[in-house]
Amino acid sequence: MAFSALSLILFCFIFISFAISDAVVPPADTFRYINQGDFGELDSEYAPTYRPLPPYTFPFQLCFYNTTPGVYTLSLRMGTRRDEAVMPWVWDANRGNPVGENATFSLASDGNLVLADGDGRIAWQTNTANKGVVGFAILSTGNIVLRDSKGGFVWQSFDSPTDTLLFGQSLRIRGPTKLVSRASTTNNVNGAYSFVIEPKRLGLYYKNMLYWASTFPAYPELNQPNVTIVNATFDIVETEYNNDFNAIRCHLSNSNAQPYLDMDILRFNNTLSYIRLGIDGNLRLYSYRPPNIRFSQWSLVFRLFDNRETTRQGLYEDECQLPERCGKFGLCEDSQCVGCPSPEGVFAWSKNCNVKTPSCKAGGSRYYQLKGVDHFTSKYSAGTGPMKQKDCESKCTKDCKCMGYFYRTDLSRCWIANELKTLTRVGNSTHLAYIKTPIQ
Ligand SMILES: *[C@@H]1O[C@H](CO)[C@@H](O)[C@H](O)[C@H]1NC(C)=O
Numbered sequence: 001m002a003f004s005a006l007s008l009i010l011f012c013f014i015f016i017s018f019a020i021s022d023a024v025v026p027p028a029d030t031f032r033y034i035n036q037g038d039f040g041e042l043d044s045e046y047a048p049t050y051r052p053l054p055p056y057t058f059p060f061q062l063c064f065y066n067t068t069p070g071v072y073t074l075s076l077r078m079g080t081r082r083d084e085a086v087m088p089w090v091w092d093a094n095r096g097n098p099v100g101e102n103a104t105f106s107l108a109s110d111g112n113l114v115l116a117d118g119d120g121r122i123a124w125q126t127n128t129a130n131k132g133v134v135g136f137a138i139l140s141t142g143n144i145v146l147r148d149s150k151g152g153f154v155w156q157s158f159d160s161p162t163d164t165l166l167f168g169q170s171l172r173i174r175g176p177t178k179l180v181s182r183a184s185t186t187n188n189v190n191g192a193y194s195f196v197i198e199p200k201r202l203g204l205y206y207k208n209m210l211y212w213a214s215t216f217p218a219y220p221e222l223n224q225p226n227v228t229i230v231n232a233t234f235d236i237v238e239t240e241y242n243n244d245f246n247a248i249r250c251h252l253s254n255s256n257a258q259p260y261l262d263m264d265i266l267r268f269n270n271t272l273s274y275i276r277l278g279i280d281g282n283l284r285l286y287s288y289r290p291p292n293i294r295f296s297q298w299s300l301v302f303r304l305f306d307n308r309e310t311t312r313q314g315l316y317e318d319e320c321q322l323p324e325r326c327g328k329f330g331l332c333e334d335s336q337c338v339g340c341p342s343p344e345g346v347f348a349w350s351k352n353c354n355v356k357t358p359s360c361k362a363g364g365s366r367y368y369q370l371k372g373v374d375h376f377t378s379k380y381s382a383g384t385g386p387m388k389q390k391d392c393e394s395k396c397t398k399d400c401k402c403m404g405y406f407y408r409t410d411l412s413r414c415w416i417a418n419e420l421k422t423l424t425r426v427g428n429s430t431h432l433a434y435i436k437t438p439i440q
């Protein structure tokens with residue numbers, strides 16, 4: 001009995017292995033594209049040169065593109081050929097690991113999707129060799145998928161977002177957990193900002209510093225210890241008044257509540273919308289304005305940090321809350337950079353406004369005070385304390401990386417800042433900033 005049960009198990013194992021390894025991509029569906037030849041002529045985001053590849057499902061097309069000659073990203077572009085809108089890049093295969101001329105993008109019969117340099121170096125791959133892949137497709141949602149024989153997805157691009165969420169795409173606690181900004185228009189490497197799903201909130205970070213977090217006051221369920229966010233999806237929230245709106249909708253564990261981030265009224269065609277974590281750390285939603293309108297384009301429907309006066313209070317954050325709104329250093333008020341603080345007083349702001357790097361020697365630095373000023377981390381993190389101001393100061397003094405500290409006299413709380421960047425004027429004299437400066 002034992003023997004025959006084992007044989008049966010062995011037989012099944014062999015049969016299953018055989019069935020899996022037997023699944024191959026039919027020859028007609030394999031491909032190998034080479035990055036060479038003429039460039040495309042339409043306008044794309046970041047004004048690159050690019051070479052479109054054959055895989056295309058309206059309105060998505062795979063392309064090699066570069067913003068620096070010879071430095072290519074394989075990317076998915078969203079656009080329609082006819083109109084003259086600048087087409088956005090909505091997914092990158094190989095950000096930070098570019099390929100050159102003659103790079104190849106291929107799907108072999110083993111089902112592995114591979115981006116390799118001209119010399120054969122693999123820059124990116126799906127690691128799906130012999131995992132049952134029978135076909136490749138770009139779906140009409142913009143999800144690039146490798147399918148098995150049952151139609152399931154062995155791999156999907158929706159699971160590896162860069163800085164963009166397409167309609168229907170999700171962040172999940174079990175991954176992918178974040179969008180990461182691009183460093184600059186010309187340099188396609190990870191930037192300093194990330195939009196992150198966490199068990200109790202959605203957060204925006206500059207490096208490891210939180211500068212915004214979702215608050216869902218209408219959803220007390222989230223306060224229960226057994227309730228956490230499972231995923232956050234770019235979705236439509238329907239209302240009974242015919243004014244549906246764009247949202248990032250969260251699904252929770254142990255609760256049917258669905259907290260969401262309201263991203264403004266639905267306009268135009270939502271399947272052609274995307275949410276982008278920008279180079280500047282702002283979160284924006286763009287929707288396509290249809291071609292019957294002149295100068296059709298993706299128009300900005302929502303931005304989280306905005307300078308608008310709005311009746312929908314609480315939804316928008318002031319631009320001053322963006323860490324680099326005032327560049328390297330500056331005092332910000334009502335979305336404007338209004339001053340350049342210095343030990344000698346506050347001067348007019350310019351792009352050159354900067355801090356003097358404090359000395360690391362004991363006794364080499366002192367502090368100057370700014371009244372009614374917050375750091376970009378003050379609003380969404382509680383700081384430490386309660387503690388005395390002199391203890392907050394000595395924490396900063398002992399820490400060479402500390403550029404200044406922020407103290408609230410009403411709460412006796414302390415924030416240590418390793419980067420100062422944008423300081424926000426809050427007009428409340430209980431909020432104090434102490435900027436470290438070298439003793440000359
Ligand atoms: C690309 O390949 C072509 C022909 O195969 C060759 O002439 C050219 O030098 C290659 N370019 C680079 C940059 O390797």
Ligand SMILES: *[C@@H]1O[C@H](CO)[C@@H](O)[C@H](O)[C@H]1NC(C)=O
Binds near residue numbers: 170230233
């Ligand atoms: C999000 O989570 C919910 C609840 O666990 C689940 O039903 C749903 O399928 C998930 N959606 C996505 C897109 O992952």
Ligand SMILES: *[C@@H]1O[C@H](CO)[C@@H](O)[C@H](O)[C@H]1NC(C)=O
Binds near residue numbers: 224225227254
């Ligand atoms: C979660 O906790 C609440 C009370 O805190 C309880 O009523 C509920 O039954 C719990 N749910 C699960 C699935 O454990």
Ligand SMILES: *[C@@H]1O[C@H](CO)[C@@H](O)[C@H](O)[C@H]1NC(C)=O
Binds near residue numbers: 058059269271272
């Ligand atoms: C939105 O765009 C998609 C894809 O282009 C198209 O299939 C759909 O019909 C459009 N919907 C509307 C309401 O225009």
Ligand SMILES: *[C@@H]1O[C@H](CO)[C@@H](O)[C@H](O)[C@H]1NC(C)=O
Binds near residue numbers: 410427428429430
């Ligand atoms: C300053 O902040 C404290 C504590 O948050 C608050 O009670 C007070 O009303 C604020 N004062 C002004 C002028 O905003």
